[in-house]
Amino acid sequence: MKVEEIARLVGGHREGDGNREITGVAGLENAGPTEITFADGARALEQAARSHAGCILVPEKSSVGGQTTIAVKHPKLALIQATEAILAKAKLEAGIHATAVIAPGARLADVYVGAYAVIEEGVNIGARSSIGAGAILRRGVEIGSDCILHPQVTIYPGARIGSRVVVHSGTVIGADGFGYVFADGRHHKFPQLGQVVIEDDVEIGSNTTIDRGSLGNTFVGQGTKIDNLVQIAHNVRIGRHCVIAAQTGISGSVEIGNYVVIGGQVGIGDKVRIEDQVTIGAQAGIPTGKIIRRGSAVWGTPARPMSEFKKTHAQISNLPNLAKKVKELSRTAGKQGSAK
Amino acid sequence: MKVEEIARLVGGHREGDGNREITGVAGLENAGPTEITFADGARALEQAARSHAGCILVPEKSSVGGQTTIAVKHPKLALIQATEAILAKAKLEAGIHATAVIAPGARLADVYVGAYAVIEEGVNIGARSSIGAGAILRRGVEIGSDCILHPQVTIYPGARIGSRVVVHSGTVIGADGFGYVFADGRHHKFPQLGQVVIEDDVEIGSNTTIDRGSLGNTFVGQGTKIDNLVQIAHNVRIGRHCVIAAQTGISGSVEIGNYVVIGGQVGIGDKVRIEDQVTIGAQAGIPTGKIIRRGSAVWGTPARPMSEFKKTHAQISNLPNLAKKVKELSRTAGKQGSAK
């Protein structure tokens, strides 16, 4: 793809050689003469001058002396567009591997299935979806079109997954929730009969676990992105376009709104409600039943508003001073007392 | 199953139509006229009046106008009993899938084995156990009767598992513990030759890891329930009827008593001893070698008694006030000094 064509595609302003052929994508430091990269921010633009990249996407009104650049409003977003165009998506091998075990009643429309995948009775998979090697789709699972299930994904019976969903290896969807009733000196398992429902355009990382609902459903809304090793318990409801970083744990019946951003290793207690556009800092802990109001940012355990957390932290750091002052005051007070 | 029969089964007091046929189980909000549900607590009982459920399990001495109810001591427990009766457990497909690889010396008594499961030499599986698709049982693994190993479970050589144990997908039992000796500028692996022993009635969630002992064994006692993504290190000993929530990590040689309840994302350091009936709040951290006394409840990092933790937290929140007061006192003291 020529630089000129890429400039047109991303709607940007080109400087330098429009005829240069671009065949790959790389980072600013490593990109070679047939690769495109991007530079955003003062430091990156400085580095860009020394880059060997064939073409650099830069912010509007910036240019880099001696380099072929395309100036756009959002260079990182433009790189996404350029990448999709340059690397025409790796064509999936067509067809179904001879070793895949597919139940007679499963319906697969123009689908790729890898070696040793197991697709049980009543499964329904939409067009152009790809089921990786060793993946297991149990009875009645529904998968939309254009999905990618990477190797070794396991989906328990009845889960429903939308279109353009990506699930990475080792992730388990629809296992029983963790619910017991304690009686007669032991834990009795509460029925885990609900489903997992995942909407379109969701991406789920590796080795994540999303449990089925106990009586209702566990739900993940459209466009939400979930990282590796995340735990989503039974009956959790997550809205649209959220981002949930690695190793976060979300307890039973938590409700999360839309456009919520959750850092890594966050813990959210049972029945917490998190409203739209909330931001939760990494490792924060939100106690059972709490409500986090729309648009707020919280951090710490138990989680407090970010500004309060920072203030408190500063005051904790200042404790030695405070203690010293109190000691002085006590001494002075003692002297005053004895002076009388 | 008729409402009358369910009432007899759970030993409850029926009000309303005893002849109604119940074929399923659902939540209070979604249950329809052929489904049973439960209501416990004032708010749920209020909701119950508007429910379309065919039958509602309620606490003793409560009734819900216009509804068919069964009053019992413990509605949630009664729902468990009713569910087991109504949904006669989904019959497992009989037999062994043609693609399962089973070593000639393995002994399997009336067992279900899914597609592409691998069962190595010397494995012994008790009656009515179910080994899911793609599960791998290595040399000499022992499994009791009536177990369910879901698809993709991996069990390393020699682990011993009791009866009625459930293990969810992606869980790895018996991998090497994490033990090294540092010498000559590198880490030398310490022998990991012990076993994992899991007693009867244990349930283990998805993608959990339980390492083998280094020289002794790692042990999980009867009736203990372990959630998803939990880490149990080498030589840990866990007692009976404990509950361990998701993403908790238990370091090497920790000893845990009976009836211990551990919240999510708790971290327990090497050689900690936790006595019977302890409760540990979510995200707590227990430093290496600590002893947590019988029946206590702890929270925070480093973990302190729950009441102390709450008091401390209140005092931390009050730090701005305290700092202000000290400032005022300093000013007053200064004035008094200058007044003299």
Place this chain on the structure above:
Amino acid sequence: MKVEEIARLVGGHREGDGNREITGVAGLENAGPTEITFADGARALEQAARSHAGCILVPEKSSVGGQTTIAVKHPKLALIQATEAILAKAKLEAGIHATAVIAPGARLADVYVGAYAVIEEGVNIGARSSIGAGAILRRGVEIGSDCILHPQVTIYPGARIGSRVVVHSGTVIGADGFGYVFADGRHHKFPQLGQVVIEDDVEIGSNTTIDRGSLGNTFVGQGTKIDNLVQIAHNVRIGRHCVIAAQTGISGSVEIGNYVVIGGQVGIGDKVRIEDQVTIGAQAGIPTGKIIRRGSAVWGTPARPMSEFKKTHAQISNLPNLAKKVKELSRTAGKQGSAK
């Protein structure tokens, strides 16, 4: 193997029966008359007097009355050497299982491959490496010699792994990093085109996730040991001979030096730089962009120097006293005021 031979092997000083035959290894409490064990520290040496072990490795200049012992500089290290000699490494079954799916272009030199493993086009595996049952090596993966990949490991296309690397079950190497650009009300996936490069002598636990780089590579240096359920994000660079305990999460583009020791459940924010020989306490949290200086030890969230953390913690525990003192001072100050 005779005690005398073991003494020669580990370069130690024997006391007692040199002709005794040793066939196994066990812990101090359980070792029998044909087993070797070790005792280090006063308490263990006391216990050693009552041991039934055939031979006990003890520190130089110590002896245990009535026992056959070998005195060495480092007993635990000597046990590692003895174990390797006594338990001649379990011979791997030779050859490739008939059910393994191996692409015609894959190159395997004298390798063991288990049942239902899948090895795709362009994979290259060095001599004496072992690929467990159900493991999946995607296009172009490179594995050195003498590696052990346990069952159910998944490696995405193009990852490069050195020699003598051990990877435990359920671990996923090379899945897409978690990078999105938010625009037009949704998250656009940033290209994840880099690789994972793992050097020689690395060991990786179960169900760990190591993501590929987005544009550059994710890198793990020689001799580094990684525990279970660890998350390593895209473009992370980890040096040589580090130890990373279970459930730790390392965010994107973090740089870690050599000989770094990281406790369990640590969280490290984006672009943090950790210099050589740093120690990080369990559950610590290191905020985005921080630099932790060479040789320092840190703990807490946000992480502070260990000594400061402990001091601060003591001061927090002393808050009730401090508050009481301030109250008294206020009362006195009030009286003084009113006395005037």
